[in-house]
Amino acid sequence: MTTKKVTLTDVAERAGVSTTTASYILNGRSAEMRISADAERRVREAVAHLGYRPNRNARSLRTRTTSTFGVISDFVASGHFASQMLAGASAAARASEHLLVIGETQGDPALEHLLIEEMLDRQVDGIVYATLTSLEVRVPAELKRLRTVLLNCVDPTTNIPAVLPDEYAGGRTAAGVLLDAGVTGEIHVIGEDPTPNALAGPGRLEGIRARLAEAGRSVTSVVPCHWGVEDAYDAVDAWLRRGARPAGLLCLNDRIAMGTYQALAGNGLHVPRDVSVVSFDGSELATWLRPRVVSVALPFNELGARAVQALVDPGWADVGTVRLPMPLAPGGSVRSPAVGARG
Amino acid sequence: MTTKKVTLTDVAERAGVSTTTASYILNGRSAEMRISADAERRVREAVAHLGYRPNRNARSLRTRTTSTFGVISDFVASGHFASQMLAGASAAARASEHLLVIGETQGDPALEHLLIEEMLDRQVDGIVYATLTSLEVRVPAELKRLRTVLLNCVDPTTNIPAVLPDEYAGGRTAAGVLLDAGVTGEIHVIGEDPTPNALAGPGRLEGIRARLAEAGRSVTSVVPCHWGVEDAYDAVDAWLRRGARPAGLLCLNDRIAMGTYQALAGNGLHVPRDVSVVSFDGSELATWLRPRVVSVALPFNELGARAVQALVDPGWADVGTVRLPMPLAPGGSVRSPAVGARG
DNA sequence: CTGTTAGCGCCTTCAA
DNA sequence: TTGAAGGCGCTAACAG
Numbered sequence: 001m002t003t004k005k006v007t008l009t010d011v012a013e014r015a016g017v018s019t020t021t022a023s024y025i026l027n028g029r030s031a032e033m034r035i036s037a038d039a040e041r042r043v044r045e046a047v048a049h050l051g052y053r054p055n056r057n058a059r060s061l062r063t064r065t066t067s068t069f070g071v072i073s074d075f076v077a078s079g080h081f082a083s084q085m086l087a088g089a090s091a092a093a094r095a096s097e098h099l100l101v102i103g104e105t106q107g108d109p110a111l112e113h114l115l116i117e118e119m120l121d122r123q124v125d126g127i128v129y130a131t132l133t134s135l136e137v138r139v140p141a142e143l144k145r146l147r148t149v150l151l152n153c154v155d156p157t158t159n160i161p162a163v164l165p166d167e168y169a170g171g172r173t174a175a176g177v178l179l180d181a182g183v184t185g186e187i188h189v190i191g192e193d194p195t196p197n198a199l200a201g202p203g204r205l206e207g208i209r210a211r212l213a214e215a216g217r218s219v220t221s222v223v224p225c226h227w228g229v230e231d232a233y234d235a236v237d238a239w240l241r242r243g244a245r246p247a248g249l250l251c252l253n254d255r256i257a258m259g260t261y262q263a264l265a266g267n268g269l270h271v272p273r274d275v276s277v278v279s280f281d282g283s284e285l286a287t288w289l290r291p292r293v294v295s296v297a298l299p300f301n302e303l304g305a306r307a308v309q310a311l312v313d314p315g316w317a318d319v320g321t322v323r324l325p326m327p328l329a330p331g332g333s334v335r336s337p338a339v340g341a342r343g
Numbered sequence: 344m345t346t347k348k349v350t351l352t353d354v355a356e357r358a359g360v361s362t363t364t365a366s367y368i369l370n371g372r373s374a375e376m377r378i379s380a381d382a383e384r385r386v387r388e389a390v391a392h393l394g395y396r397p398n399r400n401a402r403s404l405r406t407r408t409t410s411t412f413g414v415i416s417d418f419v420a421s422g423h424f425a426s427q428m429l430a431g432a433s434a435a436a437r438a439s440e441h442l443l444v445i446g447e448t449q450g451d452p453a454l455e456h457l458l459i460e461e462m463l464d465r466q467v468d469g470i471v472y473a474t475l476t477s478l479e480v481r482v483p484a485e486l487k488r489l490r491t492v493l494l495n496c497v498d499p500t501t502n503i504p505a506v507l508p509d510e511y512a513g514g515r516t517a518a519g520v521l522l523d524a525g526v527t528g529e530i531h532v533i534g535e536d537p538t539p540n541a542l543a544g545p546g547r548l549e550g551i552r553a554r555l556a557e558a559g560r561s562v563t564s565v566v567p568c569h570w571g572v573e574d575a576y577d578a579v580d581a582w583l584r585r586g587a588r589p590a591g592l593l594c595l596n597d598r599i600a601m602g603t604y605q606a607l608a609g610n611g612l613h614v615p616r617d618v619s620v621v622s623f624d625g626s627e628l629a630t631w632l633r634p635r636v637v638s639v640a641l642p643f644n645e646l647g648a649r650a651v652q653a654l655v656d657p658g659w660a661d662v663g664t665v666r667l668p669m670p671l672a673p674g675g676s677v678r679s680p681a682v683g684a685r686g
Numbered sequence: 687c688t689g690t691t692a693g694c695g696c697c698t699t700c701a702a
Numbered sequence: 703t704t705g706a707a708g709g710c711g712c713t714a715a716c717a718g
Binding site for chain 1: 396397398399400401403404409411418419425426429430433434437442443444445446447454458460461462463464465466572573576598601602605608628630631633
């Protein structure tokens with residue numbers, strides 16, 4: 001039973017109507033066109049019997065719309081981040097009957113250009129331009145002529161809609177956790193973002209500073225280190241050996257938190273008894289530490305979903321820059337008044 | 344300068360030739376058709392000048408091929424695994440001028456069915472059916488009528504080509520590391536795969552057993568636990584408290600290794616001085632542990648790439664089941680003769 | 687209410 | 703070596 005291609009014509013024939021009528025019915029315009037109930041019944045029967053499926057390609061040629069969005073991102077691979085954005089985007093796309101075609105540029109502008117063209121050739125209805133980490137970017141010129149939404153990045157030179165996490169508010173949240181817990185000793189920040197054009201680190205730090213200032217406190221020091229586990233371990237270990245005695249630590253991401261945990265343990269310091277720790281990202285890693293580290297989470301799923309929604313939005317052009325809140329993932333890494341959950 | 348849609352006709356007109364000629368030239372058939380060098384030059388000039396790009400949709404309607412593959416997977420989101428497969432697949436797709444359209448089923452058969460139909464409606468040239476973890480599956484019937492390749496799963500009831508990691512060989516590798524290092528005491532396995540139809544755990548265990556048997560050794564015990572960090576911690580901690588004194592530990596994945604590390608540390612056991620540890624997956628997590636745990640890696644990128652290559656392969660139907668080797672990711676978790684790298 | 691007709695943009699047979 | 707013409711499957715004026 002090699003299912004032959006069934007066309008609208010076949011359906012119309014079997015139902016004894018014209019393709020026009022069949023087309024109207026299948027596009028839900030039977031009421032509008034006042035198609036007879038009987039014709040409709042016959043067409044639907046034919047569709048079911050023949051197993052007819054419309055050829056979207058042919059339809060697209062006519063309608064100039066493909067129900068497909070393109071997603072251009074620098075890295076689809078690294079960590080569960082980009083992929084969670086994809087998952088959110090994918091779900092949102094389905095909600096509006098779209099499919100996603102993806103392209104990974106690996107940060108290569110030439111490849112990026114190529115992929116964008118490929119997508120345009122396929123007549124995608126819009127493009128989500130995403131970066132793995134929050135970045136200030138200059139989008140390729142061709143995107144400016146299209147229905148585009150930036151995901152996890154912004155281009156200050158254009159007013160293309162953009163969706164990204166509210167890092168500043170996240171920073172405030174993190175600092176607030178320490179304050180609410182009554183941490184009175186020194187509060188330090190671990191990790192300074194070395195990536196050029198990165199938005200996360202500066203935003204978080206700014207939020208932290210602002211919140212502390214409101215309480216008449218301040219960041220005692222910022223320990224610089226790259227955002228990797230080993231980097232953080234090395235930096236924090238050296239720092240502790242030099243005699244640092246922090247009461248609260250704000251790690252700018254979960255990998256830093258992990259390295260920090262290792263360094264604290266190595267120096268006989270216990271979390272949260274001796275030191276309270278709050279982190280950022282809210283990745284799985286945060287839940288793997290003992291005790292689980294309180295982490296201000298990146299809402300990746302929502303980011304992806306929101307970006308696609310912006311693409312679908314009739315008011316797309318005026319969406320502007322959307323900043324999504326970073327929810328708090330609970331843990332046992334902060335002393336006293338508690339932020340719930342198992343440690 | 345709102346770039347108007349430029350068609351082949353426009354190009355032909357400007358070049359002073361027929362669309363036929365232009366089409367031949369743009370499809371690289373000018374030699375075959377013995378088109379005059381001058382006509383070719385003029386057409387290329389017109390293309391460049393007009394910024395012409397072929398409408399692949401229109402082309403597809405004619406050629407019945409879309410240069411697009413579909414990827415159906417249960418979870419695109421969870422961890423960096425599926426996404427690495429995607430990255431590999433994406434790169435391989437580009438190599439053969441294809442783009443990927445993705446669909447995440449979340450394990451829901453109804454949704455799966457829907458997504459497959461959506462892809463078929465868009466006339467994809469083939470479908471990669473992927474699972475996040477190695478699984479024995481029953482593929483939906485409709486896929487059997489298509490150019491499909493299974494990724495990270497197999498369906499023993501069909502002979503659809505499949506690409507997955509060679510877990511058995513991986514198990515042998517892991518056991519070999521311990522043997523080569525001269526570990527003479529008890530060797531235990533941590534983690535027994537509770538997932539029904541899972542392939543990874545059983546395959547790895549079988550390989551481990553086989554390799555040890557060859558050396559006249561055997562697995563002293565298999566400590567059962569779910570494949571999560573906390574599960575492993577709890578199980579291993581309790582087990583150690585009961586007096587276990589392992590010399591070598593084979594953790595069935597990296598998360599288990601992490602929990603195991605925590606439990607060992609909590610019981611005053613040092614890696615690798617007191618216990619040698621080897622793990623599976625080769626995820627980033629493996630590199631974050633101190634010392635870095637030796638891990639038999641899942642070649643996710645290659646898996647994805649190979650799957651797409653199989654789809655492109657003219658001999659697709661006869662690809663059969665491909666098992667890719669699991670390379671060893673070095674670390675400092677095994678005593679003596681060393682497996683290179685920083686700990 | 688339904689059918690006729692004309693493309694969407696491209697490829698390709700056939701004839702010149 | 704090139705051009706004219708038909709059609710892929712579908713939608714949408716425009717008649718009836």
